[in-house]
Amino acid sequence: MTSTRGRVAALLGAVAVIAGTTLAAPSAGFAATAGTDRGGGGITGWAPCPDAPEFTCGTLTVPLDHSGAAPGTLDLAVAVTGNTNAPRGDLLFLTGGPGQPGVPTMRRIAGKLAPVLKDYRLVMFDQRGTGRGALQCPGLQEDMGSSDLAVPRRQSVADCAAALGPNARFYSSADTVADIDLLRRALGDRRLTLDGVSYGTFVAERYALAHPAHVARLVLDSVAPPQGLDPLDLAALPATARVLRAACRATGCTTDPAADLAATVRRYGNGAKILSALTGYEFIDPDFGGVPEILHEAAAGQPAKLRDFFDLVHREVDAAPAEELSQGLHSATLCADSRFPWGTTDTPVAGRAAALERTRQRLTAEQTWPYDPATATGLGSLLVCLDWPREQVPPAPPAHRRLPNVPVLLLGGDRDLATPYELIDQTAELAHDPEIVIVPGAAHSVQNRAANPAGRQAVYDFLLR
Structure with missing residues (x-):
């Protein structure tokens, strides 16, 4: 570097x-x-x-x-x-x-x-x-566990915000x-x-x-x-190609995992789910063993092993109780700290989705490859705060x-x-x-x-x- x-x-x-x-x-x-x-x-x-x-x-x-x-x-x-x-x-x-x-x-x-x-x-x-x-936010904990990027149910976010109430700002x-x-x-x-x-x-x-x-x-x-980290993760998206290719060289794989990832995202529109799973899997294996083969098959229209990969990461890495990583605290902190395409959490909720969509339309393939613009605007850490109640945020x-x-x-x-x-x-x-x-x-x-x-x-x- x-x-x-x-x-x-x-x-x-x-x-x-x-x-x-x-x-x-x-x-x-x-x-x-x-x-x-x-x-x-x-x-x-x-x-x-x-x-x-x-x-x-x-x-x-x-x-x-x-x-x-x-x-x-x-x-x-x-x-x-x-x-x-x-x-x-x-x-x-x-x-x-x-x-x-x-x-x-x-x-x-x-x-x-x-x-x-x-x-x-x-x-x-x-x-x-x-x-x-x-x-404690049980629904959000079930959806996300220890993941930053897993996409939660909107109801889980709403239930968490209601449970924390106005004290979330502290x-x-x-x-x-x-x-x-x-x-x-x-x-x-x-x-x-x-x-x-x-x-x-x-x-x-x-x-x-x-x-x-x-x-x-x-x-x-x-x-x-x-x-603060970019909620669109525009550093991690292109870095995935570098990381997977380096791991591929280290393990002697014979495919191009970055090209296969791009083809998989085009075919299935599941970029946010793939990035979340890869980010979790690095804790199991920094060589990403087996991942190039999984992506190669998915790019060719055979996604069964990719679905199994998602299940493995959710079960072995992401699943965690609040006492190990509190998703309630995670959400309250990120929503208070971060700047989003719509501004901060002090921005009225009603206009946030439109601002996010305008951002998606402006993003280019060069910014997001081997993913797509919808990946950048569909990450769980961003979507948690999309509907988070409006609150005053610290400077x-x-x-x-x-x-x-x-x-x-x-x-x-x-x-x-x-x-x-x-x-x-x-x-x-x-x-x-x-x-x-x-x-x-x-x-x-x-x-x-x-x-x-x-x-x-x-x-x-x-x-x-």
Whole structure:
């Protein structure tokens, strides 16, 4: 990948795996820092985590409405490693979605970051509306599970919006950013090192923009740009051809999966369903094994294996309870944060469909190939918000505001369709001399999932430099 800014590290081979370090045990009598202002409290109830007693868990109480206009509080679970005197301070790891909790993944993330945990104390928390406080929308959960792009039933969207009611507006990324600053104060930190994956990169960037003096450095893995992801996914659509062809070369397939995908979409008009399934399947197999053959048969008029593929991904990847990824929170956040072809969620509902259709008519084949314009305007993450009730949305930071002048690592996989590496430049242009690492053969969430250890090694080197 060629970047407009920064140092690009082209990692074209295996590197040695760093030996893990032993995690420090929680300190006896671990105490929280005194409470915070604006309705936020300290962290209370410190005790060994129920499912991972080698870590310490507590509860951070935050206001439902950070402006103070609406009453109520939320209790957010927090977990930390036991090394309270870590020389480099606290490393806050931010999970994705939006909708994924942090605390249930503490043991797995600590294992991935073990080589740096003599120098940092790892902190994770359940962002508002996730985990034990997950927003519950059963119909939407059934339709979408852990998928960003699966197309939900309109009734499921309506039922979810009705269940959340006017409080849905308190689950934007701006609210989570405010929660993080209360967490920082409760931990007694002047600055945090932030490591975000997927949606977590967006939250980390937005925190850095809102509180630049309180950020030490940023690790951004599977990068979502601070301007927000394009609801039309016009980076992922053409990136599919690159990704499938690279996987095809790696596995020795003899077809052109991009051309077969284009023919399949023309024949069946199912581009949104294919993109959703491919984006889920990368978590199973970043080489997309079997996919070229499936698309080749579908392009020739034999779609049976493609239908089986859809069922497999929905069953094995997308199916997830709200406690693992809350689609209620996912929808409330995206609808509050994003800009759509019709504007924002503050736009009257009545005119949105017409604006979306005008956008479809303006899109070109070049923008969307190997899909079609109807794919771009038919993705579930966009359709959820098409009928979402009108609400006031928080202001976004200026589009070209620079990130603070701190070290930034931008990490991506060359098989990632959820956040293809083409998006990295949008963030790199706003950073000061960022380091960019693209890991061959890796899909989404490089630190957590990549078989190639090069991405994790880059993180260790960056954090300990």
